[in-house]
């Protein structure tokens with residue numbers, strides 16, 4: 001368990017799905033088609049190698065990170081913080097926790113996919129991630145517009 005100011009970071013599970021979806025619906029702009037549905041999350045959470053980290057502000061879930069490890073490669077599948085909590089370092093704390101957890105699970109490399117143009121790219125790059133690929137037209141936005149995904153990577157522990 002890690003804490004920073006009033007924020008406490010700890011593992012979560014399928015029982016936290018409603019709280020996760022409240023953060024998901026609040027944080028992702030529906031214009032870009034990046035958010036997952038509850039059934040997508042519910043399907044993934046029980047799978048081997050998948051882990052959920054929650055950032056709590058008191059009883060309320062302020063943010064979460066969803067990770068998956070396959071052999072020595074860990075992927076950050078989702079990172080989100082409630083809008084009213086943006087800019088307080090919670091995203092950075094969740095990212096750091098994801099990286100530490102991934103390393104302790106045996107990962108040597110970290111990956112993530114992010115929409116080209118998402119301001120979170122600054123956060124990832126400042127944490128040491130760099131671009132290794134692009135998936136054209138990966139996200140379908142609300143109005144049918146397509147957006148590329150960037151694949152970012154970094155060595156675990158670097």
Ligand SMILES: CC(C)(COP(=O)(O)OP(=O)(O)OC[C@H]1O[C@@H](n2cnc3c(N)ncnc32)[C@H](O)[C@@H]1OP(=O)(O)O)[C@@H](O)C(=O)NCCC(=O)NCCS
Nearest residue numbers: 027028078079080081086087088089090091092119120123
């Ligand atoms: C990305 C996100 C998780 C960041 O959460 P946060 O708690 O606000 O992040 P932090 O306060 O730790 O900010 C860390 C850094 O990220 C950058 N950053 C994060 N979000 C930003 C935004 N919306 N606009 C500009 N910069 C942003 C800042 O440079 C900040 O650096 P600083 O501390 O030096 O100012 C949050 O904005 C969010 O939930 N966004 C919607 C979901 C999303 O797009 N997730 C990423 C793709 S899965």
